[in-house]
Amino acid sequence: MPLPTPAESLRLACRTNTHTTSTSLLTPTIQANLLVLPSRHAASFRALCARNPVSCPLLWTTPPGAPTTPLAPTADLRTDLPKYNIYLDGILQTPEGVLDIKNEWSPDHVGFLIGCSFSFETALERAGLPPRHTLCTPPRTVPMFRTTVPLCPAGVFTGGVMVVSMRSYPPGRVEEVRDITRRFGRQHGEPVAWGWEGAETLGVAEKMREGRVDFGEWVEVGEGEVPVFWGCGVTPQVAVMESGIGGVVLSHFPGCMFVSDVLAEDEAELESVVKALDVVEEVGSGGAD
Amino acid sequence: MPLPTPAESLRLACRTNTHTTSTSLLTPTIQANLLVLPSRHAASFRALCARNPVSCPLLWTTPPGAPTTPLAPTADLRTDLPKYNIYLDGILQTPEGVLDIKNEWSPDHVGFLIGCSFSFETALERAGLPPRHTLCTPPRTVPMFRTTVPLCPAGVFTGGVMVVSMRSYPPGRVEEVRDITRRFGRQHGEPVAWGWEGAETLGVAEKMREGRVDFGEWVEVGEGEVPVFWGCGVTPQVAVMESGIGGVVLSHFPGCMFVSDVLAEDEAELESVVKALDVVEEVGSGGAD
Incomplete structure (x- = not known):
């Protein structure tokens, strides 16, 4: 029997509740945000992702009640993340998180x-461009901001805005940073804006000047550097929570991501899995609610 | 030999310069915007479309120098549109348009x-919701506005904003309008905003109050109606023209669209063609410039 990979080991440790904290930097594989919704909202949510692919890059949709994915064939999405959040009618029920969602993921829930x-942060680090929040002692969570940029609405999900993450770099290296992150097309890709002018365009310049984040932790813009902004996976979570949809919604606990088996740099394998999703979608496609 | 279809007849009339004006409402098939760029910018432009699919829904990319498409196998994209625009270094060279671009579409140009x-306007009409600009005597071009919503930049295409078209409806029918247009996913799909609040979100409320369009012709919001806004195919044209890229860029002349053979309501056939494009893309994929 082959030895388990770091990703398999980590998921097993989550399943047995021996690992219950952040997954940051723990595997060389793609990590992902998890959202679990009542199936009646699945078509709207898929459309939201399709219409806003930079902030909401959809990697996989499960059939109702089937908590698995080809991104990690041995994984159970109900137990193999360190911690989860449970929401009822848009209100967080579990401020400390819970260790599994076996009882909450019903036959009607779609993941x-x-x-x-994550993936592009590793690539930036390797290129000698480590994000400043990873260099803090202790490391901080990347600063995140609600922008004034509206999402393209889809079905029941109306009124959302793009959330961005911020990392600062010298102006002379912004093109290099764009080139490196561009190839991670399903992981937010290249930046959505940069420089203080970019901060104005996104409507976050004032918050930036005051060091006031909406999510994550504040990290100063480095001396002689400018802010660079990327689409952020918190976007679809906020859109769902603020949409007013009822019922039970489940998600990963912040920082406690789903760890896949697909290597972070392997966009080709990721694309082949996402294409398989497109085929599933065709078979099961219906109108948005 | 079977009789030519309306689309084939119209393209032949364009090729022989007997039809040189708008294609509006002349065929029951999907019509499309044409943009032709130097091949060095093709990867950036594909990425721009992938990152902004609501305003820039890409239906087909030609190989360099090959002005054909499976959306209309007998068509020659250099001759079969009524009129074209030619730009040099971002400056329009042909304010009156030209009848073909046989000499300008070089072996290095990608279409x-x-x-x-168009397609969803026909569907709205059939549902008893004809857009007001089509009811004017004579019919007007739909009003279009530059918004303050930034596009997600891609490669050389930075700094663009979303352009929207506007049609007004009674507030009580907006959900029906959303439902009807939602299924035209490759033709801008459901609206991006609605109501006067939506106009504020897009940064176009003041222009709306003053009846000041950026493209097309002003049409009053009907008594007891509210404005409804859709992503608009003028978006990628404006992004390209304002990007500062050099060389010869070609496009359709406003209102003089490419007329395909695919029925407007046939999103399934359209999807199968676009999927074929994805396969071509994989074979020919490279980094953005």
Whole structure:
């Protein structure tokens, strides 16, 4: 029997509740946001992702009640993340998180995996461009901001705005940063804006000047650097929570992501899995609610 | 030999310069925006469309120098539109348009077909919701506005904003209008905003109050109606023209669209063609410039 990979080991540790904290930097594989919705809202949510692919890059949709994914064939999405959040009628029920969602993931619930910025952070680090929040002691969570940029609405999901993450770089290296992150197309890809002018365009300049984040932790813009902004996987979560949909919604606990088996740099394998999703979608496609 | 279809007849009339004006309402098939760029910018433009699919729904990319598409196998994209525009270094060279672009479409030029709102206008009409600009005597071009909503940049295409078209409806019928247009996913799909609050969100409320359009012709919001806004195919044209890229860029002349053979209501056939494009893309994929 082959030895388990780091990703398999980590998921097993989550399943047995021996790992219950952040997954940051723990595997060389793609990590993902998890959202679990009542099936009546699945078509709207898929449309939301399709219409806003930069902030909401959909990697996988499960059939109702089937908590698995080809991104990690041995994984059970109900137990293999460190911690989860449970929402009822849009209100968080579990401020400390829970260790599994076996009882909450009903036969009517559909799971969605959404790309996150982990993969490109590793690539930036390797290129000698480590994000400043990873260099803090202790490391901080990346600063995130609600922008004034509206999402393209889809079905029941109206009124959302793009959430962005911020990392600062010298102006002379912004093109290099764009080039590196561009190839992570399902993990937010290249930045959505940069420089203080970009901060104005996104409507976050004042919050930036005051060091006031909406999510994550504040990290100063480095001396001689400018802010660079990327689409952020918190976007679809906020859109869902603020949409007023009723019922039980489940998600990962912040920082406690789903860890896949697909190598972070392997966009080709990721694309082949997402294409398989497209085929499933065709078979099961229906109108948005 | 079977009789030519209305679309084939119209394209032949364009090729022989006997039809040189708008294609509005002349065929029951999907019509499309045409943009032709130097091949060095093709990867950036494909990425721009992928990252902004609501305003820039890409239907087809040609190989360099090959002005054909499976959306209309007998068509020559250099001759079969009524009129064209020619730009040099971002400056329009042909304010009156030209009848073909046989000499300008070089072996290095790549053509892009982008969805337009024609198909859903027919569907709205059939549902008893004809857009007001089609009811004017004579019919007007739909009012269009530059919004303050930034596009997600891609490669050389930075700094663009979403352009929207506007049609007004009674507030009580907006959900019906959303439902009807939602299924035209490659032709801008459901609205991006509605109501006067939506106009504020898009940054177009003041222009709306002053009856000041950026493209097309002003049409009053009907008594007891509210404005409804859709993504618009003028978006990628404006993004390209304002990007500062050099060289020869070609496009359709406003209102003089490419007429395909695919029935407007046949999103399934359209999807199968676009999927074929994805396969071509994989074979020919490269980094953005």
